[in-house]
Amino acid sequence: MAVIRSNCFHKYGHEAKCHTSNYPYMTIFAVIQILLSQIPDFQELSGLSIIAAVMSFGYSSIGIGLSIAKIAGGNDAKTSLTGLIVGEDVTSQEKLWNTFQAIGNIAFAYAFSQVLVEIQDTLKSSPPENQAMKKATLAGCSITSLFYMLCGLLGYAAFGNKAPGNFLTGFGFYEPYWLVDIGNVFVFVHLVGAYQVFTQPVFQLVETWVAKRWPESNFMGKEYRVGKFRFNGFRMIWRTVYVIFTAVVAMILPFFNSIVGLLGAISFFPLTVYFPTEMYLVQAKVPKFSLVWIGVKILSGFCLIVTLVAAAGSIQGIIADLKIYEPFK
Template identity: 75%
Template sequence: MESLPNHAQNSLKFDDDGRLKRKGTWITASAHIVTAVIGSGVLSLAWAVAQLGWIAGPVILTLFSLITLYTCFLLCDCYRYPDSVHGTRNITYMNMVKTILGGRQYHLCGVAQFANLVGSCIGYTITASISMVAIRRSNCFHKYGHEAKCQVSNYAYMSIFGAVEILISQIPDFHNLSGLSFVAAVMSFGYSAIGIGLSIVKIAGGSHVETSITGLVVGEDVTGTQKIWSSFQAIGNIAFAYCFSQVMVEIQDTLKSVPSERGAMKKATVTGISITTFFYLLCGLLGYEAFGNKAPGNFLTGFGFYEPYWLVDIGNVFIVVHLVGAYQVFSQPVFTLVESWSAGRWPESKIITKEYGVGIPLVGTFRLNVFRVIWRTVFVIFTVVIAMILPFFNSIVGLLGAIAFWPLAVYFPTHMYLVQAEVPKFSMVWNGIKLLNVFCFIVSLVAAAGSIQGIITDLKTYKPFQ
């Protein structure tokens, strides 16, 4: 049998731009999206709805999902430029901004994107440690009773999570993460389903809890000022639950070029956001019905549920496994940026560019790079240390959502689309997009204000490393 010519062999291994041929489908992209979207944000939704009430809670949840879906569609159209079908690929979010909007916007985007990516990794470290501690406390409460003082420090568990991430971070790039994303997506379904199931059981038990159209009652549950700040923070928590636009382009870059990446990614986006919104509404509304205005900040670790303790434990194990994968989805763009810049800056350095093959039983040959090992280890240690200093779940989640939502999920996608599609100024589409930007900017400001106020309040009583 004759072997294929060299150019034919290369076409099987490489895309037309010389990069390794992509193998992703809309199904793998959907898994990446679900992994990125359903994370620690889902755990705070019952609390968020409790701050906002039966009307504002689901309305804001649905509104954020629609805005995210719309702006993600715009990002899909900008993946290739200048032509959305046959143009040059933009392989990262920042590369897309630089190509379409120019250098100044590129630097602003870099600050916003990487601040949020790093912040998300810190948030995931906090959340994973809280879930690991909850497993210990759940078993303690089961053994000694619900009134027992089952206090456990988060710090050791943050360190354990960090050690695991140091190992997994050696996976070279996004293209090798499909398996991890599928596992993480299954975990996210698992703990969301457990939370929903336990909420239904609690509701069916008939225990009376107070709920209202407007959420927490002023003068009874909180003061007027506290109500305002907590409502702002709740909006930030919901925004964080939909923050994945900053990895959208990287996910799209895993897709095969045939059929078109744009069509496959739009299908994946609809699938991913529809699934997550359905779960979000169930978690938020059933959680509020189960716990009422006393809903805990994290409905699987706040011990609204004590029994069956083993099921609560399983839910928290699922959270930890999922966040191991989600941490990688959000950290890979940071790794890639630093490693690509370093390789370009010092192309002759063997420490930065040389890779070594390490044989691993049952796995095969693993590519190891000295700089990658050092840099990624330092990054993980940094996120763990910051998580130890500021372990405030709801406030940190709300602030991350506020920081990321407007610039990354609205401003850059809409402005890139205006340039890509050459939308005429002051046309109906142009005016509509500008109004959307103003609205979302105001939402981000009030969410940030509420979250910062929450952090300040927490810092008044918190003593780090004790």
């Protein structure tokens, strides 16, 4: 949809009414995911995951490059240390809710802990998995943070207080339109792979439970082969229904930043902070009320507050969006 709008703006001018429905494209995305969801397990996602990672580097680099070009061109973006001006751009209440929602977006950006164990499970035993994962996590978080900071800071410098929620699909940039198109195609391909990486653990959880619950059922457990492809009756039906359900929810609630903020808030504290830190305290046998124990508990408490305010801001954003949104129209 963003590519079509980009081409329309290029052809008819930046003020043209280049609106188009996103439902057909969400349906196409769902169909692609139904097909990809038949990949049996997480271990077979390496190729798709690599492609998604390359796409992420690609569109981030395009966004950073276009931001630098806009800044170098002498733009008149209005910026300040505290962002939007209360009373001029937003009310104090709106700014507070937007800040909370932004915290949720940041939390979601680091919500990789759900797939951490699955990733580690795909590694060879030499070198030790935990050592490999420590290096991978350090490298991943460092590189990701660098790109996030560059996109955030340079994007704000380029657009100031008028910065769009997404500087590619939100049309902060119009030209060169072909480069913006490439960036948006990269976004699409990245999301195709990201959906699978985050959804496969859910598939595995349900299918493992079902196999244990009905071990004698051919429908639940028997694998069929057609050439190199493996399929199973239950897996095919359940995964298809799951993708359709998520697609319908996405169509009903197409509020990207608010939904992402809510998902980030819900998953951030329990999965990214609480469980890992509690497991560390038990495994390392850290004495209660020691300096390390107190430090970990303070960190955990702070992150709980972050989760609560992010959830509140995102829910408020969804409620505000629902007041002016009519589903499927």
